[in-house]
Amino acid sequence: MFPRPIETAAPAAQAAYKTFLPLALILWLAPLLAVAVFSIKPDADFTTGNYWGWPSSFEGAANYGKVFLESDMPRYLLNSVLITVPTVLGAVALSCMTGFALGVYRFRGNLWIFFMFVAGNFVPFQILMVPVRDLTLDLGLYNTKLGLVLFHIAFQTGFCTLFMRNFIRQLPFPLIEAARVEGVAEWRIFWFVVLPLMKPAIAALSVLIFTFIWNDYFWAVVLTQGVESQPVTAGITSFNAQYRAAYHLMSAGSIVAALPPVAMFFLMQRHFIAGLTLGAVK
Amino acid sequence: MSAATSDAAALDQKSWHARNQIAVTPWLFLAPGVLFFLVYVIFPIFQSFNISLYEWDGLGQADYVGLRNYEDLYWEFVDRDAFYTALWNNLIWLVMYLLAIPAGLFIALFLNQNVWGIRLYKSLFFFPFVISQVVVGLVFTWFYDPTFGLLNTMLGWVGLGPVNVLGDERLVTYGIILAGLWPQTAYCMILYLTGLNAVDPEQVEAGRLDGARGWRMLWYVVIPQLRPATFIAFVVTIIGALRSFDLISIMTQGGPFGSSRVLAFYMFEVALSEYGFRMGYGAAIAVVLFLIMLCFIAYFLFSMWRQERGR
Known part of the structure; x- marks a missing residue:
């Protein structure tokens, strides 16, 4: 030591x-x-x-009573939940599939597709901003939670695929071989053999993505505008504009906004840290 | 007759399916994820490159202007002292943000003990990373506040005058970076704590027998074993530095007089704020930022590719 x-x-x-x-x-x-x-x-x-x-x-x-009863804070919190939870579900579901495909099968282009996900995950948000905002406008989803959710799912799929694929690579491959020899269909191998083994990865990714999306500010500002769809990170700025110089309320509001990921972290600490540090040890 | 052919067709279909199952399945599993990712992430990158060649307010007609947006940036025709200030600040961010790595290692070494309650201490030290950057920004804005901020209150105790960190053009970027280092250090700390857990105790003991202690032990025995943690810490810190937007937007809005702008914030300001919707010009800034990031992405991918080959 x-x-x-x-x-x-x-x-x-x-x-x-x-x-x-x-x-x-x-x-x-x-x-x-x-x-x-x-x-x-x-x-x-x-x-x-x-x-x-x-x-x-x-x-x-x-102070906290005022935040909850007399401001738009509960609305923003609800929006955050309605944006974060579907994103977590969607991104984890998609990446279970992509991770399975990239982790289990050998085919031409495997590594290229994997690197596309990894590289895309690293790009600065600004290079996506104008086209994604346009696309969302064209779909009629500007200033809706759905518009934000769709983008988040797509973008987080990059990181989640990286994570899932590396996790699946560490699973015992003979298990899959054995199932194939038995004549089990590939999708059943996914569902009955691989997916149950992925539970720790799914738990880790869920808490991580929850935190990332809850704390997102940039896309909330770019794709939403009003109290009906903005999550709490963006809402807190309008909250603060409303209570300018009322430091006791602004402080209480900030703590309320920060609390859900904190609670998530303390409840799921083991998974959270396992997720963040995947790859930190060979 | 017809029943027989359909049976044969079904059989044929089945055998085709059986024969090609392993070749087809990965593509079926990839399709939704790849499609989503292409539409929302990969195509927009190229679209941005294209938009940067136009003058466009986001609504009306887009006029093709060639490379004029880049010329405007290069000569700063449109906003005096904006582009190069932002570029320079990005560089400061990149360099200063890397301090999170040694700082995280230092705290990890400090906490890598087995005293009572240490697990709780580790979680609480990690705490800042879980909080949204918006709240970190607010917290630090008040921390720096010249009239009542904790920083100036503490400076007052030792008789030093009030410093208006966020109002001073020379200090503001460093002040914001310090706020950013707070969660980033926590992140690096947790990476190193995990890494330290996996350090081979036999090598450490062997080093001790050979008389390696303190710094020499750290440098020659421990840090080489922490390489994977250091690599990830480096990746996430670089990405974090170039993505710095939230803190600047919350703490200073790029001020005073644009002195704390970085490319990420400047782009947003140009394309989506009350200063007008100059989408083409904004896209050009985004392209510059992207090209900077691309150097790092290429390096990251190259490292990963080498690892993959080694496997």
Whole structure:
């Protein structure tokens, strides 16, 4: 193990490490903690300049209540869910199939198609912006959740294919050979042999894509406009314009907007990290 | 008679299917994904190249102007000091953003211990990556705020004057990059934590017996084994640096006086904002950004291709 385990160090060094650890964490998360503190302060504290002192009263419930009951925030959150969940389903479904095709079969052009997905996944969004916006307008899907979902599915299929194909390559191939010898049809091999083995990859990809899409801002701004279709990342800017200088509400709103992926991460931590670090170890 | 032929046809069909099943199946499985990807990702790249040769407001007639959009960019005929500032800032982003890699390694080494509660510490250190960049941008805007921001409050404790990071043309890009480094470092950290888990303990022990300690051990024994993690960290950091849009849009809108623009933001500003819908000109900027990215994509693909061949 590197670095040398701290248990083998002198007791003083151990104590130092254990006290420094929480301090480092607080320092690391300071900007976020500040926002959390802001979000439970009353309005009065900001007008009197009591930014960093002890809150004169704890208004957490009132602030968050306002965000949920008196603003468009719930609507934006719902939009985000309605954009994110179908995207996750669509991208994972498509990439299970492409990953299977590219991971299991040997045919001419296999690597080229794979590289097309990988390369496409890396391009800057701006090169796609004008044509994709046009296409969405032509389809009559501008400013709809569906328009956003279709693009997200297509784009995320690139990353998901990379992920799925590499995952399938690590599966034991003799299993598929055995099924073929038995005369099992190829689609049944996909459905009954390979798909059950892909469960960990599907779980990992689902949480990853959920986070990516929930946090998307660029495409939300390019393809949607109003409260009826904008997700929460874009909505938060109109929310902030509405509550300009009301820092307690803006803070509460930001925390609400950030929370779902955070919850997802803590619930599915193992899968999330397995997904992010696929390939980090040979 | 007719029943017999249809039977024979069915048999023939079946045998054709049986014979070609393995050749046909991958294409059937690929079709929907590839189609979607072509329509929404691959074709638009070429369309953008085409649009960059036109002058077009997105609605009316598109006029073919050849390479004039690129000339305008090169000589900065349209927006003074916009293109080269954005290009230069992109370069700063690329270089500074790479600091996330050593910083992530440093935190990973710091956290790679087995004390009580370390798993929770690791997750909490990773936290910034999960939050949307929009919120990171807001958080850091307030962090830098000259009147009440935490940064200036802390500077005040040690007697240093207030700094308006986001209002200062020389500091603003670095201030935004620092905000971007926060989640990116967390990402690199988690890559390295996983990598460190897989470092061969026998090699480390052998190194110890040979008298390698501290830096030398890190440099000669541990880092070479972390190569795959470093490669991924490099890829995602480069992509992240060239995609920097959210933070700039939230924190400064490219200001003050356009000094924090990067190509990604400048393109959006030109093509889709109140300054007018100059789609062709925007597409030309996007093409420049794409060509920069293409150098890296080629390198990434080449590395992957070498790995594939090695398998």
